[in-house]
Amino acid sequence: MKTVRRWNRIGAPLLRLTLCLGAVALSGCSALPWLGGDKDPNPPTPLVKFSPQVDLRVLWRRDVGHGTDKRRLYLVPAISGGHVIAADARGLVTAVGADDGRQVWRTDLGVPLSGGPASDGSRVIVGSTNGDLIALSAVDGSQLWRSRADSEILSVPRLIGDLVVVHTLDDNVYGFDATNGEVRWRYRGQTPVLILRGSSSPAIVPSGAIVGLTGGRLVELDLNEGVPLWTTRVTPPTGRSELERITDLDADPVVVGDTVYVGTYNGDLAAIDVASGAILWRRTLSVYSGLAADEDALYVTDADDYVWAADRESGAGRWRQEQLAHRRLSAPALLGDLVLVGDYDGYLHGIARNDGHLAARTRIAKGRITARPLVADGRLYVFADDGTLAALTLGASQPAAPTAATAAVGAPAIAEPGGAQTPPAPPAP
Template sequence: MKGGRTRGLTLAATLLAAAVVAGCATGSARPQPAELPPNVALVGVRQAWLARVPTVGFPLQVNVQGTQVTLAGSDGTLVTLDAASGRELGRANAGAPLTGGVGSDGRVSAVVTRDNQVVALEGGRETWRRLLATQSYTAPLVAGGRVFVLGADRSLSAYDARNGARLWHLDRPAEPLVLRQAGMLQAVGNTLVAGLAGRMVGIDPDNGNVRWEAPLAAARGTNDVERLVDLVGGVSRQGNVLCARAFQNAVGCVDAASGNVRWTKSASGATGVAGDGERVYGAESDGRVLAWRADTGDRAWSAEHLRWRRLTGPLVLGRSVVVGDDTGLVHLLSRENGSPLNRMATDGSGIAATPVMAANTLIVVTRNGAVYGFAPD
């Protein structure tokens, strides 16, 4: 299929969407966060190592492959670290500032540049690059010898990971606005699952044919801003069940084997979710951290002590839910009730990406490019 959107319209819509996201996060009427109580430190955590990358001013997604993590700075620098020690294992450069990354299968890494090119690298060297028809803010998915790219206009393309040949392309109906942040793109068995507007869509990775569509949210409101319903990056997967967030609209879970919607609940957050089989966790735009029951979607608990802090997506880690905030603090909350278990300080520049776990190490990246590895004490 071919979409009817022109290149100029895509660019204009994307720039407007950037202002929408910024307005949601930084509106002048936003209250000041309450002062945090003294740190309780009920879970022992220590800083194990510190590494550096260039500053991070794009929607970074840190890639984990076994005991290695790959991340990038805005200038196009890619760095692979040993998660246990922080030792640098490899470094490469995409040759241009980035808007999306990093995707990797442990051999081939892929990013998207500001000039709308997807770049594949292997062994520290560029292997190919291809010009995209639109912008992208989502890390490419590298899987099965292919590189999948989700466009900001909700298009989806597949490329041969060896030589960059385009294998197929899927267009969706044009929308007035798009989000300038990472969207949902994930493999579940032999199904590629993408967030396309307010729907979770299962796609045949070999040819781009749609297998099923599961609506999580419908457009609502009286203007284009209020009707924006994109699914955002950061997904909970338990077996075949995927749970995701529709931007400022809903949280819901889908059986990726059949495409059946298990449940949806109204929610007003802008970052992804995480889960543990019993509950699904997410941060609302007002700083509340919520937990929903994984089987029904009923509210399990709400943590209020981080109100009006701008939080990252969550990570489930042991008996904790981990979130970072825009002051550079990393908060560990109880999975059972959301109560504080510990918090750690970084460099104060804000946490740039959802924290990840690898080699028994909690890894967080700040906007100034500091990479912290925290280990159990």
């Protein structure tokens, strides 16, 4: 897997993201498309022509609100009891039928929403820019309770039994009582001077909640009291300036068995032992949008919008898809034989899992697809920033040769004596 060249192209991957200076300014940060002039030095790669092998069939499509309202948000839909639930930046929460897209209920909460929704079948949980955490009935959308955190909620809350685990932008993690909204515990993180505007969503495992933090840190918290069970520095901050030292872990951790896979911005892709927090392997790769996993591979969208496949056991690179570079891709989702990502122009791209060639494409909306596509019951649900919600299935497939911009890459990551990890040397250009 190729080593990321971190700072000779800083404008494209980093300065398109939102940066925040200090805890007191977190809620006032704004999106920065490009700093340093009117012309982006790395504009989105134009769409290439190819012969689709898989038909992305739209079952239904409907408008469910204002979407992200031109803000950098990750409002991922949730599935609950045959309904798809979506929230928008102006406070609307809408449930539609998963089969036909018809509206079941809609609730206007009157606050700018920024995190969620999440659902356990009986409750729907959403978070706001103001730190509100709100629980609704999954049946009719009526409000059950409303509580408050001290900072903006950008992540998806996680429901586990009678507990709601929430990660806020200031790197605090809360455990709320799911029945009444009372705060049971709080873990206080340490926020660096400069961070990206993003928060990873907790991953729930039998022993606790695993949360990616700023500064390249990963922590597992006990669900009863919120105390750390272990803390691991996946990527130590390096560099002379605060900008160079950003190593936030904003991509959601992915757990497979007894291993959690994570990626840091301007840092590494890594495999971590769930029981101990020990680093099993680590590779140099700047990750922001997210990753997905199947039985033997990881699929990653990196900060340059290359899509990678890597071996789960060793981190060895399998292929790299470069034809979507700088198209501001979403985190990947997996359905059938495809890796699916959305882009800045409302297109959904299907990439073959086996070799990384482009296999499918369709346009869902005119707005950007920031949120990770949701897979449930053999369908794909896509929520675009303009408020478009769509359901899709996969049609017939045909074999095809790999495209020119798909490359086989990499070698296994190397474990040093004592457990320290170093990334392998990059492949020859």
